[in-house]
Amino acid sequence: MAAKNALHSTTIGDLLDHEQQRFLERRPRSAAAWEEGKKHFLYGGPSHWMRRWAGGFPVYVDSASGAHIIDIDGHDYVDFALGDTGGMCGHAPEAVTRAALRQLQNGATMMLPTEDSLWVGAELARRFGLPYWTLTTSATDANRGAIRIARMITGRDKVLVFSGCYHGGVEEAHVEIRDGRVGMRNMIHPNGVDHSSVSRVVEFNDVAALDEALSHGDVACVLTEPLMTNFGMIPVADGFHQALREITRRTGTVLIIDETHTISSGPGGYTAQHGLAPDILVAGKAIAGGIPAGIFGVSREIAERLWAIVPMVNPRVRQSAHLGIGGTLAGNALTVATMRAVLEEVLTPANFEVMIANASRLAEAARGIISDNKLPWHVTQIGARAEIMFMPAPPKTGADVIAGRRGDLETLLHAFYMNEGILVTPFHTMFLTCPATSQADVDRHTEIFGRFVDLVRGAGVV
Incomplete structure (x- = not known):
């Protein structure tokens, strides 16, 4: 079992190297900005949290509106991170x-x-x-x-x-x-x-x-x-x-x-x-x-x-x-x-209905992909928030998370998502919807998650 896990870890590492290289090549302006930022900020950006993105450096934002962010290299992202909840109202409401x-x-x-x-x-x-x-x-x-x-x-x-x-x-x-x-x-x-x-x-x-x-x-x-x-x-x-x-x-x-x-x-x-x-x-x-x-x-x-x-x-x-x-x-x-x-x-009752409906749509679609591929993963949804976790059942305690968490897969997923125009909370795979999140945004995630599953199954790491 140890040898099998080591093989998987190495393979996931190779996939991550590929995604981070792809990320770097397609974002030269953000990469250059990050190098400049490291000259003047203690941890590269205005907040040390900003270094915690799986691409290897953060994208620099040109504009943000509703549920979308556009970076200085011109890439458009569906934003399910929403500033780790700070942007739950959507950008620039x-x-x-x-x-x-x-x-x-x-x-x-x-x-x-x-x-x-x-x-x-x-x-x-x-x-x-x-x-x-x-x-x-x-x-x-x-x-x-x-x-x-x-x-x-x-x-x-x-x-x-x-x-x-x-x-x-x-x-x-x-x-x-x-x-x-x-x-x-x-x-x-x-x-x-x-x-x-x-x-x-x-x-x-x-x-x-x-x-x-x-x-x-x-x-x-x-x-x-x-x-x-x-x-x-x-x-x-x-x-x-x-x-x-x-x-x-x-x-x-x-x-x-x-x-x-x-x-x-x-x-x-x-x-x-x-x-x-x-x-x-x-x-x-x-x-x-x-x-x-x-x-x-x-x-x-x-x-x-x-x-x-x-x-x-x-x-x-x-x-x-x-x-x-x-x-x-x-x-x-x-x-x-x-x-x-x-x-x-x-944050009105009507807007919460929309937010929760879209979070439910995202969670159910992800569960369907997980079930169709017989993967030992699960999805938890509470209100307008959902999470994909790479473990068979929802944890009951922090000890369960420590024992079962797959940080390597989380990092790979985040890097792949960023390359495909999806942002999620960088610390774990949590999604949040805002009033401006659309069904098309959710369906875009479903497509990208399906492609991620194809990637890791094709590489034999799950």
């Missing part, structure tokens, strides 16, 4: 562009509220079912704020996360279980943080492990997605959310649900769709149409416990009333204006 231009002409940031904020606050409460909200500049900042509040009101230090999670740059979430041991996820540097003091990690869907971990009474909050989306999609097991809510309430632990990805489930995210009852809800990325933004909302109970510690400011007393969160750009007028446009005109 008219309502967001109009709102942004209008607000830019009236001031982008003043550290003062606008009337748009009144509408936004009421709409967030209506959609997500929590009464009190705070705006931040990213979902990472929103998670940090939620964690800080949980520690303030509980007097506890630890944050429990699930192995394989991703919650942005939150230090407490940079841990995972691998080979039965807790360590840093994705080779992240510990950065001087004593994770044994601030973090606790268990496997997703493991109710017994969760119960035991919270029984010590030292965990301030559980920070979780409704289902795992960033380690390969891991569906939630029946009854897990009910158990999670019961255990957190029994142990006095704040439950934070991060909907940054799963907001693609519907207008109120997975939380509203499935009647979940978090103490704090976080979202970001898509919420302002690509303008940097995050949000967190809290229940009345959490708000009252916080106000008992940090009351509303008395304007007759000079004080900062600093909660240790936020910044001068949080809740700026430009973000609020675009957020209103997103909630009012873009």
Whole structure:
């Protein structure tokens, strides 16, 4: 078996070499731009995430509209990555562009509220079912704020996360279980943080492990997605959310649900769709149409416990009333204006129906190709999001992903896709649809996926 796997790995490597060479030859302007970028940026581009594309370097974008991107070499891509969810509204949606231009002409940031904020606050409460909200500049900042509040009101230090999670740059979430041991996820540097003091990690869907971990009474909050989306999609097991809510309430632990990805489930995210009852809800990325933004909302109970510690400011007393969160750009007028446009005109029930229908079309077509070719792969779909995974059945835990993931096939697929004009999330094979995604875009993917299957079967690697 080892020899067979080695042969397959070598063959996949040869196929990848061919795809990356093809990518290089057809994108001379992007290749040259990347070399120039490496002279001035620490990791080649404005963000270190931009180096993570399977072609060997990123394409440089000339324009983006709807569900398509055109690079500086003139190639047109159907975009199912959508900025890893930041572009879930589609690129340059008219309502967001109009709102942004209008607000830019009236001031982008003043550290003062606008009337748009009144509408936004009421709409967030209506959609997500929590009464009190705070705006931040990213979902990472929103998670940090939620964690800080949980520690303030509980007097506890630890944050429990699930192995394989991703919650942005939150230090407490940079841990995972691998080979039965807790360590840093994705080779992240510990950065001087004593994770044994601030973090606790268990496997997703493991109710017994969760119960035991919270029984010590030292965990301030559980920070979780409704289902795992960033380690390969891991569906939630029946009854897990009910158990999670019961255990957190029994142990006095704040439950934070991060909907940054799963907001693609519907207008109120997975939380509203499935009647979940978090103490704090976080979202970001898509919420302002690509303008940097995050949000967190809290229940009345959490708000009252916080106000008992940090009351509303008395304007007759000079004080900062600093909660240790936020910044001068949080809740700026430009973000609020675009957020209103997103909630009012873009992420509407009607648009979600279109997005989810197209995600279903993509998932069913991919399942058909997998079934016809008798391949040990599967497709998971939740709302407007779907994923092809090169393992027989959906994983239940992060350990399942580690044991069964085929990173070599994922990389080859991504490189092949880019050469054929398809973009997917570069970290794993996850697809997202936006209101502008068309059936023709989905059918284009189906054609390319079928050709990928022909490629790997013809090479004898599956």
